[in-house]
Amino acid sequence: MEYKNYPETHEIELQLNGTSQKLTISPWTTLLDALREYFQLTGTKKGCDHGQCGACTVLVDGKAINSCLSLAMMQQGKKITTVEGLAQGENLHPVQQAFIEHDAFQCGYCTPGQICSTVGLLNMKKGNTPEEIRDLMSGNICRCGAYANIFKAVEEMVQKEVSGTP
Amino acid sequence: MNNFSLTQVDSAEEAVKTARLSTENNRYIAGGTNLIDLMKYRVENPDHLLDINRLNFSExxxxxxxxxxxxxxxxxxxxxxxxxxxxxxxxxxxxxxxxxxxxxxxxxxxxxxxxQRTRCYYFYDTATPCNKREPGSGCSALEGFNRIHAILGASEKCIATxxxxxxxxxxxxxxxxxxxxxxxxxxxxxxxxxxxxxxxxxxxxxxxxxxxxxxxxxPEKGFSQHFEYLKVRDRPSYAFALVSVAAALEIDGSTIKDIRVSLGGVAHKPWRLPEVEQQFIDQQATPQTFEAFAEKLIAGAKGYGDNDFKIKLAKKSIVRALLTALEK
The missing domain is CATH 3.30.465.10 (Uridine Diphospho-n-acetylenolpyruvylglucosamine Reductase; domain 3)
Incomplete structure (x- = not known):
């Protein structure tokens, strides 16, 4: 198939992990590719690249989204937080700490997405039953099958009513 | 995905005008979850996207x-x-x-x-014929794998849901x-x-x-008392429906005053027959009534092999959803 040539690029400004960042990109650059290829924020992972696995999950205005299905241009003016933006200096976010304490990962590839989804879940103030936690976390696949411990980490955060933001 | 240009429009008038005047191969984009995915598969290849998120339709x-x-x-x-x-x-x-x-x-x-566009595997697979993706190329699902396909209202051109x-x-x-x-x-x-x-x-x-x-x-009437959405699928979360039923009832004592049933996963559109519903008003809300209703709602259902099971599944799901709605 022939590619049409669109020479124009756009200068955009993203609110990324608390700082304003400028970038010149083509319209078809996804938020995921912008994060990884232009800002070197490689914590956010590319798994399926089709919104099925959740490895690319980031927070936009406190809500978990699939960055692979979003165009970077369309996220201007919103507060974007990646896994790199969760810790306060050397202090891990409580969710990150809980994942360590519960040994909630094996290979670690899905972990940034799982953690961002957990923070999003805490912001939603949902997950009052084990079934609801499992349902609301079903957009994050773990191919190692570490679900049992991921669930424990998430459940502890929900029960302790930990604050999710940023 | 293909290269394209993108405009962030500020008014509906501008959006509509631009959509018609620039090129014919335009798409509006809002959340993008389905469109971007289809573009990555090269099923959709728009020349121009119109981002409508700045329009005042967000409340x-x-x-x-x-x-x-x-x-x-x-x-x-x-x-x-x-x-x-x-x-x-x-x-x-x-x-x-x-x-x-x-x-x-x-x-x-x-x-x-x-x-949203169909999840038919052949629609997504650009190596196979599909009348929906490429009119006139044929339907691969008719004689192919059709477990997720339609049992109602389909045509020889397409059995997608x-x-x-x-x-x-x-x-x-x-x-x-x-x-x-x-x-x-x-x-x-x-x-x-x-x-x-x-x-x-x-x-x-x-x-x-x-x-x-x-x-x-x-509309005002929301059926907030007697309702059920029953979704039957291969896993309990994050999967498309094989059959789904939206059931809503208005009941006076044990008499049906209003009944609405719409089905997902069985046709090219949500399947609902208001003329059938009319026949059941003032009847008694019993399992037998609901079974008779289910028969009429899926009358003429046709399987294509792998999806034959959906006919019985739909019938049972309708009755179950109505009974659950009734008991609420």
Whole structure:
């Protein structure tokens, strides 16, 4: 198939992990590719690249989204937080700490997405039953099958009513 | 995906005008969850995208007739968790929350949900014929793997199903779709919004070229007492429906005063037959009545091999959903 040539690029400004960042990109650059290829924020992972696995999950205005299905241009003016933006200096976010304490990962590839989804879940103030936690976390696949411990980490955060933001 | 240009439009008039005047190969984009995915598979290859997120369609508001207006760019999540929707339209909330994942519901919009395209494997696979993707090329599902395909209202050109859960509830609730286009604005009843494939499966809806969805209106009557959204699928979360049922009842004692049943996963559009519903008003709400209803709603159902099981599954699911709604 022939590619049409669109020479124009756009200068955009993203609110990324608390700082304003400028970038010149083509319209078809996804938020995921912008994060990884232009800002070197490689914590956010590319798994399926089709919104099925959740490895690319980031927070936009406190809500978990699939960055692979979003165009970077369309996220201007919103507060974007990646896994790199969760810790306060050397202090891990409580969710990150809980994942360590519960040994909630094996290979670690899905972990940034799982953690961002957990923070999003805490912001939603949902997950009052084990079934609801499992349902609301079903957009994050773990191919190692570490679900049992991921669930424990998430459940502890929900029960302790930990604050999710940023 | 292919290269394209993108405009962020500031008014509906500008959007509609640009959509018609620039190139014919335009698409509106809101949440993008389905469109971007299809573009990555090269099923959709637009030259130009019109981002409509800056338009003023991002709120849920009350209507003068006590109904509720869902702005086209309100997200599915914000709709399902909205206080008024939870209280007066729990059927809609349950349907939305049974679909997709948290991340997708946080991105996907109400207007976009109506515009979802089928999940037929052959529609996605550009190496195979598909009349919906490439009119005239043939239907690979007819003689191929068709476990997820239609049993009602299909044609020899296409046996794809509409994948939405939200639309199934909207159909049961008699929602109205507000659209605007070059020749002005109009309202489309939800049952007339999507179409059966017939000879033109490439057309999912009855929208005119360039027409833009601005809102979805819910009438006052929300069936908040007797309702059920039953979704039958291969796993209990994050999967499309094999069969889904939106059931709503109004009951006086044990007499049916109103009955609405809409099916997902079985046809090219949410499957609802108001003329059948009319026949059951003032009948007794019993399992036997519901079985008779189910027979009439799926009369003429036809399997294509792998999906034959859906006929019995649909019948049983209708009865179960109605009994659950009744017992609420």
């Amino acid at each position: 849920i508001s009350s209507l003068p007739d006590n109904g509720l207006r869902l702005g086209a760019t309100v997200t599915n999540a914000d709709t399902a968790y909205h206080q008024e929707v939870q209280k007066n339209y729990p059927l809609l909330a349950k349907a939305i929350l049974s679909g997709a994942s948290t991340q997708l519901r946080n991105m996907a919009t109400d207007g976009g949900n109506l515009m 509409h994948p939405s859960d939200m639309c199934v509830a909207l159909a049961a609730l008699d929602a109205t779709v507000q659209v605007t286009g070059e020749s002005g604005s109009r309202s489309i009843p939800i049952l007339e919004f999507h179409r059966l494939p017939g000879d033109h499966p490439e057309k999912d809806t009855n929208l005119e070229p360039g027409e833009l969805i601005t809102a979805i209106d819910l």
